[in-house]
Amino acid sequence: MSAPLTATQVGDLLGELRGRAPLVQCLTNSVVTGFTANTLLALGAAPAMVDNLEEATVFAGIADAVLINLGTISPTSGETMVATAEAAGRASTPWVLDPVAVGGLPLRDRVGARLVPLCPTVIRGNASEVMSLSGVDGGGRGVDSTAGSEAALESARALCARTGGTVAVSGPVDHIVTGDDVRTIANGTPMMTKVTGVGCALGAITAAFAACAPAADAAFAATAVWTIAAELAVERSTGPGSFAVELLDALHALDTEQLGRLHS
């Protein structure tokens, strides 16, 4: 375990992000596009969901970061994702891969296997997804993990060795793996699993921070900011409907003092 960022360092990164308002191109799934865009806006970033093949490859050279999320992949969108990741690589635009539900679903498994060698800056998924993406049987049940994040650490290290980037494994305790370095964050609330797209939005937040900081710090700051906003939101809500609303409000107002809840 290496020394993680302090709450103050995360707060400083958040301040820098808000000042720069990074333009984040999202190729994401149809369930969460609206919530993802609203999360990026609440964070202080600028979302752009440019996702057709011709424009997406152009835009990857304009955007400050790119998110590629496999949630509702189709044969067409899969090709666009690969081409956009290549374009991001050519332009040195940082990009995040969210391998939603990889493991036993053939189309996304094939596209995921083509994306890893393109070296995503950060891979963010749950334990089952990270294990499956690395070639290990990770179980999984639809979009839910059946494995704990600790079980995915070896897979995360193997993926890091292949990409040279960071792998963030989401779960009750989040593990952020970069080479041999493992940082943990133990914030958050189970209510995060009761609203669709909370994990997907973390991928987008990670992309926004990746426009402002090295991969390991970006993934750490993104996880800290999102899980702490969730803790604040759940205290103000009465169920998953109001939680989703309060989560955006909490993210928008989040400050360094509140980040003092960081438990890493």
Next chain:
Amino acid sequence: MSAPLTATQVGDLLGELRGRAPLVQCLTNSVVTGFTANTLLALGAAPAMVDNLEEATVFAGIADAVLINLGTISPTSGETMVATAEAAGRASTPWVLDPVAVGGLPLRDRVGARLVPLCPTVIRGNASEVMSLSGVDGGGRGVDSTAGSEAALESARALCARTGGTVAVSGPVDHIVTGDDVRTIANGTPMMTKVTGVGCALGAITAAFAACAPAADAAFAATAVWTIAAELAVERSTGPGSFAVELLDALHALDTEQLGRLHS
């Protein structure tokens, strides 16, 4: 009219559903994907929007239930829907058909006509849609019905005879038809028509219950749970925006005592 379920029986079914957390595959329209997923999560089910042809047919054998909703059908998604319904049939996975806006719109009319012979466990629609699906001119105006649910009873019986399943006709009074059996529920609020996807979400809830109970009971319990949650939500809201939020909170917290509002 047969004896419907009691509030206690609905509450017991809801408890069983929450214990099992059925995995519900949704092939639904682009307007309501997020709200549908959030409704299933608030209910206690696990949504999965796997909707490309190759994976959808695989997933229909993994999922506990499938929803097929024609709202924003395309030629490609229409073929996927037919193939997925066939796969669900082969795997004996219960599935629900929501024939959104069928009646005078050629693509969905053709796909609907191909789906009925595949014997959906439950068909859920408004009166115009049910009439049109059965081959009667049902009127309709976009997604809205221009006929009362009583007018659709004969069509519902005709569809039941063809599918061997249940047909649920939504309206101010909901009618749940299985063979010669007709059950009614008179709960709900007009505010349900002021939020997009409330009817579509009922299709998803019905699919979740169909993983836990026979078709007639599943459609009854789903309608009871959703319309009573809506009554509770409207009392706590100040318009359609807050109603949608409160609806998810109310569904998440719904208990047997509150189900005592059941008016059937």
Next chain:
Amino acid sequence: MSAPLTATQVGDLLGELRGRAPLVQCLTNSVVTGFTANTLLALGAAPAMVDNLEEATVFAGIADAVLINLGTISPTSGETMVATAEAAGRASTPWVLDPVAVGGLPLRDRVGARLVPLCPTVIRGNASEVMSLSGVDGGGRGVDSTAGSEAALESARALCARTGGTVAVSGPVDHIVTGDDVRTIANGTPMMTKVTGVGCALGAITAAFAACAPAADAAFAATAVWTIAAELAVERSTGPGSFAVELLDALHALDTEQLGRLHS
């Protein structure tokens, strides 16, 4: 500058709209479909997202107005948009063009250039989009404008001359241009830029009003109604999450007395 509508005239138009509940067909982007439909319902209109080629051209003759929004255009949807605009023209159905992020993105630039000669009743965009659509370099950064609305007035006039319709340029001050007539509205709140789809929803509201009034009045009333609802909503909210909820509630309850805030 011509005399704009008074608050009472806008209120009368809103009352007429609510009485007629115009059916608004939306070919819009995947990020905002749900929010757009909910906005139309809160307004008192009836949304219908019929967007496949075969049905969309049929429906353009049934709908009371059509919205075409280029936000997440694809080659397929681009062809559908052109064919639907042509069908709307044949049926004399008013239609609104929202040229999201036009300017330097090739697919939408080409489709936009084909749609303008089909004479949209109203074009609604930010300054960069309006300038780019008219053939001037408008800058722009994803979906955000880098130019002020005043800078786009010449482009707006040039577009009016080509379409015979109205061009509404959104910004801190909204400019509604019809031929040589320019009306301004200075209502609204910066929070409108912190929720995705607020601009896109204005396009939908404009289409709904275009079913009830001439283009210039429709664009004026739509902008007045939406920006004043936003002012009311921001006073009741604590961030962008609750703002989006309150915005729908405020729109649903909006009355002529509240429209007295109109600053034109």
